[in-house]
Amino acid sequence: MMTMTGEQLAWKIRRHGVEMTHLSCGSHIGAIMSVADIMGVLYAEILNVDSNNPEWEDRDRFILGKGHAGAAVYAALAERGFFDVEELKTHYQNGSRLSGHVSHHLPGVDFSTGSLGHGLPAGVGMAYAAKKDGKKHKVYVVLGDGECDEGSVWEAALFANHFRLNNLVAIIDHNHMQSMDFQENTLEIEDFGMKWKAFGWNVIEIDGNNCDELRSAFKQADEYAADDNHKPTVIIANTVKGCGVSFMQNDILWHYRFPHDGWEYDQAVTELHKIKPEGVEDIYTPNGIENPEFPMENDDVGNDHTLTYTWNTTYPEKMRRVEAKSGTGEKEHRI
Ligand SMILES: Cc1ncc(C[n+]2csc(CCOP(=O)(O)OP(=O)(O)O)c2C)c(N)n1
Numbered sequence: 601m602m603t604m605t606g607e608q609l610a611w612k613i614r615r616h617g618v619e620m621t622h623l624s625c626g627s628h629i630g631a632i633m634s635v636a637d638i639m640g641v642l643y644a645e646i647l648n649v650d651s652n653n654p655e656w657e658d659r660d661r662f663i664l665g666k667g668h669a670g671a672a673v674y675a676a677l678a679e680r681g682f683f684d685v686e687e688l689k690t691h692y693q694n695g696s697r698l699s700g701h702v703s704h705h706l707p708g709v710d711f712s713t714g715s716l717g718h719g720l721p722a723g724v725g726m727a728y729a730a731k732k733d734g735k736k737h738k739v740y741v742v743l744g745d746g747e748c749d750e751g752s753v754w755e756a757a758l759f760a761n762h763f764r765l766n767n768l769v770a771i772i773d774h775n776h777m778q779s780m781d782f783q784e785n786t787l788e789i790e791d792f793g794m795k796w797k798a799f800g801w802n803v804i805e806i807d808g809n810n811c812d813e814l815r816s817a818f819k820q821a822d823e824y825a826a827d828d829n830h831k832p833t834v835i836i837a838n839t840v841k842g843c844g845v846s847f848m849q850n851d852i853l854w855h856y857r858f859p860h861d862g863w864e865y866d867q868a869v870t871e872l873h874k875i876k877p878e879g880v881e882d883i884y885t886p887n888g889i890e891n892p893e894f895p896m897e898n899d900d901v902g903n904d905h906t907l908t909y910t911w912n913t914t915y916p917e918k919m920r921r922v923e924a925k926s927g928t929g930e931k932e933h934r935i
């Protein structure tokens with residue numbers, strides 16, 4: 601096991617994510633920030649893997665179904681010693697092993713992803729094989745909530761229940777957003793937990809940006825899995841897309857946009873420094889940004905790029921483009 605805590609690794613993943621997408625002009629920073637705590641706890645505290653022996657037969661298997669957040673996997677693997685942290689700077693570059701979406705050409709990666717909907721089916725196959733062979737390792741799959749629009753996810757869910765794959769844990773990064781909009785405006789999926797329950801899974805619902813809740817969910821999943829007749833567990837991790845940088849949070853712009861030179865990069869790093877856990881070093885900007893740029897008065901700080909009305913009435917006003925007319929069920933355009 602590594603000496604870092606889940607919180608410390610999650611912070612590192614966020615900081616690497618900002619740097620990697622900034623350097624490469626790559627995308628999906630919102631998705632990386634959303635899943636950072638899940639990945640931090642998994643790679644610092646839960647997964648039984650060995651960087652000296654990446655192909656170790658009894659290792660826990662991990663698949664990131666939402667492969668567009670691959671930078672989070674790369675950062676976690678590098679910090680866990682699978683390859684040099686320096687290599688993270690090659691992310692998204694021609695010829696790099698660190699392609700934009702997760703690639704199995706890297707040590708520690710069990711399955712390439714990027715085309716949504718393949719992670720869980722592959723993980724189910726791995727869990728099925730392990731169970732048949734009497735192996736004791738576990739299989740963890742992280743999915744996006746938008747990814748759950750794919751029919752293949754639900755076929756895999758049926759199979760996993762039928763074969764009592766108690767060695768399988770799915771974690772859903774439930775940030776209520778996908779690439780263009782909030783989830784409920786794209787394809788309604790609530791009541792999400794009930795759906796998984798109806799497919800036979802053991803359902804645990806938590807705040808997925810809270811490492812303590814994640815730890816306790818993994819513990820509960822382990823305890824439940826002790827009975828070989830038990831079913832797979834799904835952890836519905838309620839998260840915030842862009843979590844950790846205020847102007848990225850819940851703003852769909854940051855699904856594709858990268859932190860540009862100037863105030864976007866400066867403020868992202870400055871905000872991350874404000875929440876840096878004790879004992880963590882920032883290898884890129886050890887003391888933060890000395891004279892950070894701020895947005896000009898008329899700059900677009902990206903609070904209002906969501907297309908529509910909100911799934912969550914507690915959203916700040918400024919985050920909504922369209923307001924629900926109270927009581928009527930109608931939606932009124934504010935802009
Ligand atoms: C099969 C497939 N269709 C479309 C895409 C394009 N795409 C990339 S990310 C994304 C949204 C994914 O949303 P979600 O799973 O909720 O992930 P999040 O970024 O919110 O964590 C889409 C549609 C894809 N990668 N694969």
Ligand SMILES: [Mg+2]
Binds near residue numbers: 773774
């Ligand atoms: Mg999502």
